[in-house]
Amino acid sequence: MTQAPDATNPDLADERRAAMVDRLVADGWISGPEVEAAFRTVPRHLFVPEGTPLEKAYDADQSVVAKAGPHGVSMSTVSAPWLQAHMIAQAGIAPGMKVLEVGSGGYNASLLAHVVGDQGQVVTVDIDPEVTARATAGLGAAGYGDRVIVVTADAEHGVPAYADYDAIVVTVGAWDLAPAWLEQLTDGGVIVVPLRMNTFTRSLALRRSGEHWVSTSAQLCGFVPMQGLGARKERRLQMRDPAGGVVTLLFDETEIDNPHSLAGALEHGPVHAWSGVTIPDQGEFGDLHLWLAGFLPGFCRVEAGPGTPMAAEGVCRTWFPFGAVLDDSFGVMELRESDLPGGDREFGARGYGPHATEAAEALVAQIKAWDVHGRQIPDDAFAYWPAGTTIPASDAPVGQFHKIHGTATITWPPVS
CATH class of the missing domain: 3.40.50.150 (Vaccinia Virus protein VP39)
Structure with missing residues (x-):
């Protein structure tokens, strides 16, 4: 059994737990009286590592690492x-x-x-x-x-x-x-x-x-991530930037035919392209990631290491920085301040490689498509089709994610 250092003070633990549940209720996360009673009763501080303060143990928004690996x-x-x-x-x-x-x-x-x-x-x-x-x-x-x-x-x-x-x-x-x-x-x-x-x-x-x-x-x-037979690791492709540091492309489902062709991509560019698509300063765009993950060929995440120009310019500081590979080139999403109607920031892309312009424009084209088809995915848009089942044709855009045991799909609203 593990306990926080102030866990010997039951009144303080009860106080922290009550405040946490009050917050969950106020924010609409609690779904009914039985669930509320469970959260008000179960002492969360008994399940976090020794030394965890009660304030952290009962933070409604915070996960607590229980075991760290290498x-x-x-x-x-x-x-x-x-x-x-x-x-x-x-x-x-x-x-x-x-x-x-x-x-x-x-x-x-x-x-x-x-x-x-x-x-x-x-x-x-x-x-x-x-x-x-x-x-x-x-x-x-x-x-x-x-x-x-x-x-x-x-x-x-x-x-x-x-x-x-x-x-x-x-x-x-x-x-x-x-x-x-x-x-x-x-x-x-x-x-x-x-x-x-x-x-x-x-x-x-x-x-x-x-x-x-x-x-x-x-x-x-x-x-x-899952361990054991269900584990699936991302593949990493590292590229040295001539100006210093390393840029890493991380691939999940995307397969690259000839990764060696990207070796000199950072010697060309960047070339910028802008979409005219905007968001408010604190606006959410998580569903844009899923659109690009489903429809943009060569999709990947991008990490700009210390000392790279991309890191110095803050290109990869956006939430889940991503891009896409196009043959011997790749594009990376970026944001800039905007005075366009409807938002404070505009989506764009920068391209690297011999075909930097095409790579940036391919990413921007999909950003525009996402904007046309609706920025939010309905709750019933996701499906899972076990291997051997037939996925019917649809007039709406359907992103497909091919797995080992089946295929996950996201069906976006058609343009009205």
Whole structure:
């Protein structure tokens, strides 16, 4: 069991927990009285690493790293309370349900156990024995040790011994849906999964519709990646900038035919292109990333290392900096201040390489297309088609993300 340094002060812990829940209720994340009661009851500070202040343990917006791997990379976290509350709402967790949690930390399993009650059942599975040991200790300290079954195993296989489940809640970043998860759901069951689609993740609530699965809600989020058989690493291509430093292109689903052709790309450019598409200063454009991830050939993320001109100019300081490869060249999105109607900043791109202009213009063309088709994706726009099912033709734009066990799709509104 781990405790924060001020955890011996129960009144202060209760005070912090009450303030956290009040905030979750006020912001609309709490979906009902059973969920609110769970958050008001379960002591989150018992599940975070020793030395974590109560203020941080009960911060509604903050996740807490529970285990770090090499180079400080997060291997396990206690997710932010707002996101845990939202995923419980996405799954429609209610008294009497049988729930499988993929990815253990203990706190979320306790919340689930509190909501499903004595007539329900919660099973949590994780591949890391250190993580499941910590979860077991926290569950015992919080009084939920006999209400949650903790399993140490590769979650790619689910937990068939206790199936079928009314809901599966995946609390690690998944690149694909394991067939076992879908097979172990009841006929009317729901899976909530943070699904990675060509770099970008949404927490999707998916329900069966015939031979495929359709979303009922979607939420932008981030999670530590899946380990074991379901793991999928990004591929990295590093390029030395003649002016100093290294620029790295990171690819998820994109395949590059001849990566060596990009070796001298940074010797040419940058060439700039602007779209005329704007956003307010604090405006969100997360769905633009998904449009480009689905429709822009050669899509990738871009990291500008220390000492590069791109880093000095702040090009890659935008939220999730991205670009695309075009043969021996590539483009990178950028923003500039704008006096155009409708926004404070204008989207554009800069290109590098022998075909820098074409690379920048290809990116800008897709930014304009996103603007035409609507900036926000409806909650029911996502779907998952298991291998062997037919994806029907559509008059609307459909982004496809090809996985091992199936294909994820996003259907955008057609132009009216």
